Amino acid sequence: MPNPLHLPMVPRALRNLVSKPATRRYPYEIRPRFAGARGTIEFDVETCNYCMLCARRCPAAAITVSREERIWAIEQLTCIGCGVCVDVCAKNSLSMSVNSRAVHLRSEVGPQGQRPGHEEWHKPAPAAADVPVG
């Protein structure tokens, strides 16, 4: 027969009455990120030489670089924040901010709904007659 007066949580419950809550009131109280936390990738357009190393090494294929058109693009929803691009960039054009990215409602997609990383990204949109109906 178990002892009905065995209440091992009582000391903790009494302490909780006088202690601060373990949670924060999140939207009003935001804890600053720790220094060195991994956040979004930041790009410096002045120094980049469009060598395309970051696009080739990105495990998620989130980066698109075009040397001819001098375009550097990242799809934030595909980026996994591993930091490989920052490590391989010879010109130090890429850096990682400690702030995590805001929630994107829509992915940044190409004119035909492609994601960057696909070769169709920079192709012109097909003529209306080429688009299959239905």
Next chain:
Amino acid sequence: MRRTTIPFGPQHPVLPEPLVLDLILMDEKVVDAVPTIGYIHRGLEMMVERVEYTEMGFVVERICGICSFMHGMGYCVSLESIMNVEVPERAAWLRLIWAEISRIQSHLLWLGLGADAFGFENLFMHCWRMREQILDIFEKTTGGRIIHSVNRIGGVKRDISDSELDAILVQLQTLGAAFKETARVFGTDPSIAHRLGGVGILSKVDALAVDAVGPMARASGLRTDTRLIGANYYDRIEFEPVVETAGDCLARVVVRMREIDASIDIVRQAIDKMPKGEGLPLENRPRGNPLGEVFTRLEQPRGEVLYYVKANGTKNLERFRARTPTFANIPAMIKLVKGCDLADVPNIILTIDPCISCTER
């Protein structure tokens, strides 16, 4: 007696991840269970064909959110043994420390989920509050709470300063002391003993027969732990695997609780023994492409994990395969479920600590 089939999962209040069990019942007793997996397959192993071997570690890490550090470490250890790269001493110690901290994190997560499954929501909150402190340690030292991305082939990306290591140890020991109070509730509360004690007993003979791994096997009295083979600097640590003999659901809870203390002690020993100082080497970058094949074993929080890597001398590996502990424990779970009451099924499933993301990759 009527024979009924009840589908358990893929969505069920106690299941954090989609597992399906078709339970065949005679009245209230389960007579058979047919598992089905395949709801969360992402084809990560196939990605070796597209992602170069240097970056594949970051993909492997994402197999699972709970043991992500160990997955990344296992991949890097495999490639290091193929390419004959020696990891600098401080980097190897840092890996060991992170691995043990992630074990504490995983066990706290599971204890919380387990408490929630048997209806003790208060304990769930306490366990997850403690786990949050561990996640803060990870965010400070690796840059990420869940996905750490610090392992690289040949070493680690980041260092932890000596003063920070000491602070982490103090924080872990404080947490260990605070956890004792929660552990006392798990160990002495009559409702928990009633719900878990004597339920789902896996005998030592059966555990051997169905090849149970990890805490599941250790709760049945098997002294099995991959850390005992001494790889990855575990041979320099004095430690004894936590073994319980009862083999029931409560014993599996107790094993994981005691492993938290054991892991804190391993971290303490590692911080004592590692070389101190700033600017010590952390990485030996490998040269060229890997050629050869290797099997690697690690002890994850859920048990032994096995990696097979085959490299063909190009930038992309030929084959990467992970056999995860949950996959090895599914036969044990099926064995336990047969013959138990329907009401005990959630607890039995949860006490194997199922990680279906790992299992399906």
